[in-house]
Amino acid sequence: MRDLAAEVENIAADAGRFAIKLWDTDFRRWEKSPGNPVCAVDLEVDGMLRYRLSELLPDAGWLSEETIDNAARLDAERIWVVDPIDGTRDYLRGRPGWAVSVALVDKGRPVIGVLDAPARNEVWTAQAGAGAFRNGERLRVTERTELAGARVPADQLPKVDHDLVTVAKPNSIALRIAMVAAGEADLLATIRWGNEWDIAAAVLLAEEAGASVSDAFGRPLAFNTPDAQAFGVLTTSPGIHTAAVARLADRAKEAIGKR
Known part of the structure; x- marks a missing residue:
């Protein structure tokens, strides 16, 4: 290998x-x-x-x-x-x-x-x-245990996430996930349908660096699925993953209902 x-x-x-x-x-x-x-x-x-x-x-x-x-x-x-x-x-x-x-x-x-x-x-x-x-x-993820203050690669955040901190965001979703792996961000989240090719390599990077990775609902991701899509990706330091899933739950339910 x-x-x-x-x-x-x-x-x-x-x-x-x-x-x-x-x-x-x-x-x-x-x-x-x-x-x-x-x-x-x-x-x-x-x-x-x-x-x-x-x-x-x-x-x-x-x-x-x-x-x-x-x-x-x-x-x-x-x-x-x-x-x-x-x-x-x-x-x-x-x-x-x-x-x-x-x-x-x-x-x-x-x-x-x-x-x-x-x-x-x-x-x-x-x-x-x-x-x-x-x-x-x-690479190794951060040891953050508090969601407040978590760094997120984003241009801007919704008002409800005012307690989070934005950091510079590359357009590549894979590179944003990799930022979590490198400890340059603590959280990356999307709440929309996305394609497997956008995230497959980066998900392995994050997992091997110790990150917690799931879909927007906290469920495990799978690859080579029939539609080659997953609903969102959530990559975080392990200590804040549960809190991040809870923070996104209502928004994820609303978003998936709009498809």
């Missing part, structure tokens, strides 16, 4: 180098749907990753933001879960808050995770049972 993880890291690094080389060039960009941007680099990186990762494990299934989903992946024991550029908005705006996100999921659980963030000079890696690292330095 260690050798496989190293190969995945190398492939993600090649993808990151390719993406940053094209970062300030005149590439094509459009919206897949209103408010959902994509660019030609997303697709090129996706194709590169699919070719390289499929060569590495020919039996593995494939799930990516930029590839039409195929139900055949549900029969695969192992599956690559990929977001070629997580944080496309920051990529398009020339901001550094984006990363190449690659995870290998085995029987519904991430076992290898890599975030390659070349614009930030960061490589985040995790392997099930072997810890999480940024640029080779082991």
Whole structure:
């Protein structure tokens, strides 16, 4: 597994180098749907990753933001879960808050995770049972036990969360989860339907750094599900997870009822 993880890291690094080389060039960009941007680099990186990762494990299934989903992946024991550029908005705006996100999921659980963030000079890696690292330095979550004062990567917070503290937010949800793993934030929460490719690698990073991770209701996350979605993600220091679930409960119930 260690050798496989190293190969995945190398492939993600090649993808990151390719993406940053094209970062300030005149590439094509459009919206897949209103408010959902994509660019030609997303697709090129996706194709590169699919070719390289499929060569590495020919039996593995494939799930990516930029590839039409195929139900055949549900029969695969192992599956690559990929977001070629997580944080496309920051990529398009020339901001550094984006990363190449690659995870290998085995029987519904991430076992290898890599975030390659070349614009930030960061490589985040995790392997099930072997810890999480940024640029080779082991990560560990904070030991916070009080929800009040918890740091949250966000532009702003609702008034009801006035007792929390905002910290700088990259556009990439994976990098925001990784901030909790690194002890740079104490809590990351979403209360909407989200896609597995956005979070698979980062969830492993957070768990291996000692974070508590669940959906918005405090339930375990699963991967390679039929719709490839989960309702929210909640990543926290272990000592505040129960309180965070309780804080979000009413909002989560209201939000899920609107789908």
